[in-house]
Amino acid sequence: MEPLLELRQISLVGRDRSPRLQPLSLQLREGERVALLGPSGAGKSSLLAVANGLLPPTTGTVLWEGLPAGRGRRRQRQQARIGTLWQDLRLVEELTVQQNLNAGRLAAWSWPQVLLNLLVPLETEACRQVLAQVELDPSLLPVPVTALSGGQRQRVALGRLLRQGAPLLLADEPLAQLDPPLAARLLLLLLQLGAAPRGLLMSLHRPDLLEGFDRVLGLRQGRLVLDTTPAAVTADQWAALYASGQDP
Numbered sequence: 001m002e003p004l005l006e007l008r009q010i011s012l013v014g015r016d017r018s019p020r021l022q023p024l025s026l027q028l029r030e031g032e033r034v035a036l037l038g039p040s041g042a043g044k045s046s047l048l049a050v051a052n053g054l055l056p057p058t059t060g061t062v063l064w065e066g067l068p069a070g071r072g073r074r075r076q077r078q079q080a081r082i083g084t085l086w087q088d089l090r091l092v093e094e095l096t097v098q099q100n101l102n103a104g105r106l107a108a109w110s111w112p113q114v115l116l117n118l119l120v121p122l123e124t125e126a127c128r129q130v131l132a133q134v135e136l137d138p139s140l141l142p143v144p145v146t147a148l149s150g151g152q153r154q155r156v157a158l159g160r161l162l163r164q165g166a167p168l169l170l171a172d173e174p175l176a177q178l179d180p181p182l183a184a185r186l187l188l189l190l191l192q193l194g195a196a197p198r199g200l201l202m203s204l205h206r207p208d209l210l211e212g213f214d215r216v217l218g219l220r221q222g223r224l225v226l227d228t229t230p231a232a233v234t235a236d237q238w239a240a241l242y243a244s245g246q247d248p
Contacts, residue, residue, distance in 0.1 A: 002066030003027040004168045004199045005051055010060030012046055012222075020046045023060065024224040026217065028168070031196030035210055035230070036203040038219035039242050044203040045087060047219065048170050051201065052084045064168065080107030083166035085174045089157040091145045097156055098141040101127045104163030130159040133189060135182065150177040158186060162193070169194055171202040175209070188212070207238060 005028040012021035021043050028034055036044050049055040050062060053069055061068060064078050083104070091100050095118075102117050109117075116122060121141070128138045134155040145153060154177050161169065171190065175183040191212040194200025210216055210230040218226025218233075218241045226237060 001030065003029045003063070004065060005201065006061075006063040006066075007047075007051065007057075008061040008063070010050055010057035010062060012043075012050060012055065013058045019222055021050065021057075022221075022223045025060075026224065026227065028199045028201055030167075030199055031194075032215060033191050033194040033200045033213045034202070034215045034217060035213040036201060036217045036219065037205070037207060037226075037241065040205075041221075042219040043222040044219055045172055046222075048084070048172050048201070048203060052082055052170055053079060076107060080164075081166050082168045082170065083161045083164045085157055085161050085169075085171040087172040087176070089153055091153060091157055091160075093146050094144070096142050096144055097131075097136075097148070098122075098124065098127050100145055100156055101130055101141075101159050101163050104160040104165075107164075126163070127159075130162050133162060134159045134186065151179070151182070154178060155186070158190075167198045169198055169200045169202075171200070173203050173205055175204070183209075207233075 007024065007026050009023045009025050010021065011019065011023045014020045036047065038044055046055065050057050053062065064082065067078070069075055070078060092103065098121050099117055102122055106114050113122065124141065127141055131138050131140065136152060136155050136159070140152070145156065148156065154174065158174060174190065175187060178186065187209060190200060190202065213230055216226065216228060216230045216233060217224060220241055226233065226241060
């Protein structure tokens with residue numbers, strides 16, 4: 001069976017020509033929950049943007065379920081099978097909670113349904129169930145996103161991911177702005193969601209949250225320097241990953 005995601009010797013150069021990702025390769029298979037760690041500026045968000053297809057790699061190849069990115073409708077079908085929770089959430093501020101939740105279904109809907117979502121509430125019961133999963137009250141469905149707190153917005157974005165139901169899940173530090181007990185419960189939800197036949201690649205800033213992950217990847221200055229199980233990481237490896245200063 002083909003991996004859900006495969007990066008083959010991908011690299012990424014920024015607009016200022018500085019390297020954001022050094023050549024690296026990795027695979028994510030069904031049922032794998034993979035944590036991506038590294039210091040700020042290591043390239044975690046860049047790697048997720050390449051994996052998602054938002055940024056084309058400077059060199060190398062990205063494969064989704066064994067196929068390179070297509071064009072037109074084929075690319076749209078591929079993108080519908082990739083669910084991404086971005087660090088900046090990318091909610092539509094002018095729309096309600098329910099409309100933002102339903103944004104996770106847009107790739108599967110016809111154009112009349114997409115337009116109707118802007119006018120009337122659609123699939124309300126499904127949206128209620130999703131809000132219950134992310135521990136938000138259903139009374140928030142008609143509320144504009146602008147009226148929500150940071151933590152509530154974070155959970156709406158997670159609910160949108162649940163509505164999409166994609167097999168490949170990517171998340172960029174999704175537990176920021178949440179109190180520790182809630183973060184622990186939503187992390188468990190994401191880990192359960194990433195079980196087979198899905199797969200999960202999530203960037204984190206806290207090594208203490210690795211319980212339940214199958215693999216851990218370490219990025220430093222755009223280089224993949226660690227790829228192992230959480231239990232196998234040594235104290236020296238953690239220290240080297242987060243050490244201050246430049247690599248020799």
